[in-house]
Amino acid sequence: MGELRADWRLRLRREDAHGPVCGAGVLVDQCTALTCAHVVGRPDAVLWVEFAENSTLAPVRARVLPDGWLPERGDGEDIAVLRLESPRPQARPAPLDPRVWGGMEVYATGYADGFDEGMSLWGRIGGASGELVQLDAVTKADVVREGFSGAAVCTRPREDRPVRVVGLVVSWRGDLGAFLPEDNRLAFSYLIPVDRIARLSPHVAELSGPGAWDRGFEARVTRWFDDPDEDPVKITVVPPGSGKERSLRHLTHRADVVHRGGARTADLVDHALGRVAFPAGAYLAYYDWLRGTGPRPAPAGGHASASRRSAPAGGHAPALGRPSPEAGDSPAHPVALLVDGLDEEPRPGALIDVLERLRSVGFRLLLVFRREGGPGWDEACDRLLRPALLRQADVLLDRLQRVELSRSIRLDVVDSASLGPVAETAERHRVTRRRIDEVRDPHQQLARLRALIRTLRADLGRHGGR
Structure with missing residues (x-):
């Protein structure tokens, strides 16, 4: 019904x-x-x-x-x-x-x-x-x-x-x-x-x-927002005035942070820091690091209490009740950042520098281009998409291996004290993963990475491990 x-x-x-x-x-x-x-x-x-x-x-x-x-x-x-x-x-x-x-x-x-x-x-x-x-x-x-x-x-x-x-x-x-x-x-x-x-x-x-709406695109982007286990970086092309653009407008509110191409990068950094818990007095250090004008903050010597964390006027302190992570720790729940029109950015490389640093603290990125191959396209693929997918493949491989081992132990196929080569599927995929590192053509490498990630997710789904 x-x-x-x-x-x-x-x-x-x-x-x-x-x-x-x-x-x-x-x-x-x-x-x-x-x-x-x-x-x-x-x-x-x-x-x-x-x-x-x-x-x-x-x-x-x-x-x-x-x-x-x-x-x-x-x-x-x-x-x-x-x-x-x-x-x-x-x-x-x-x-x-x-x-x-x-x-x-x-x-x-x-x-x-x-x-x-x-x-x-x-x-x-x-x-x-x-x-x-x-x-x-x-x-x-x-x-x-x-x-x-x-x-x-x-x-x-x-x-x-x-x-x-x-x-x-x-x-x-x-x-x-x-x-x-x-x-x-x-x-x-x-x-x-x-x-x-x-x-x-x-x-x-x-x-x-x-062509008023693009329902397939809506479904894919909605799934990306709903499931933090989806690809940590997603690049999509949304032509101006298209049904796809109209669909995107109805999904923008799902992002935790939205940056429009051409807007001030300083505003992006400020809004992003509103989603990051940082130690007391560390706001300016994080701000300078994200802007590229200072070094990455050193790990904090312990965890500050909620009452001790602070930010300057106009800045953002972490939510009360959340423990303050060490510098570089990922948020407990990944922050979804939408960059709408990366190829409309006057200096896409400078923005990608900031996005790279946000990725290092666990931000997920939805990068929208107005046309394929626009300014910043290759750099975004090389510096953001490919490293994220390589890391995602490794995470899924480790998860599949754990699931296979756990299943073997439950079925008494192997003794927990002497784990043998029972993670056969994961090992077979690791060979594929190593071969991907040897591919020199970036487009072929991305295509093979995506195919591997789809296969890993399918295998995890069959094993009940997502």
């Missing part, structure tokens, strides 16, 4: 964050939502957008975009494009799909009177009704009603295919004009399809096109 909850399903309120519910909406990117114009009421109105199915996301005020007011008319317009006052990159936006056909099974969740927490109604796409599309309900009780306007019309959730949003609920009609669908002889719901909204709004057209 599909997921029951969606960040992009919105409940709209008037007056304030706890005001009366006035309708529904759909989040289409981190700053933009769709609803019906008649829900908003007037182009200068302010609504509160509430993430009805994710209480961890704070409500936010929203206003109609300058070109986002498309009030109800006879040609199928009844749309308001809203701009959130502050972005919500943590919320996953709706997957818009302009394709809709007769007989398609769909559902919508709205907030009718007495159902502020939401109620879902099912139906099938009937046929065209002007620029709108008729939605046929199984019974009149399944016809939409007040509180559903602006709600996403979604495809049936399936395990092998995620839900897609194909339109917005705009109205219902009954043949007798009665207030409730049940009090009419005939009653139908109506939606405005995504392809019609896209023709009215260039912004929606951009978001609903085939």
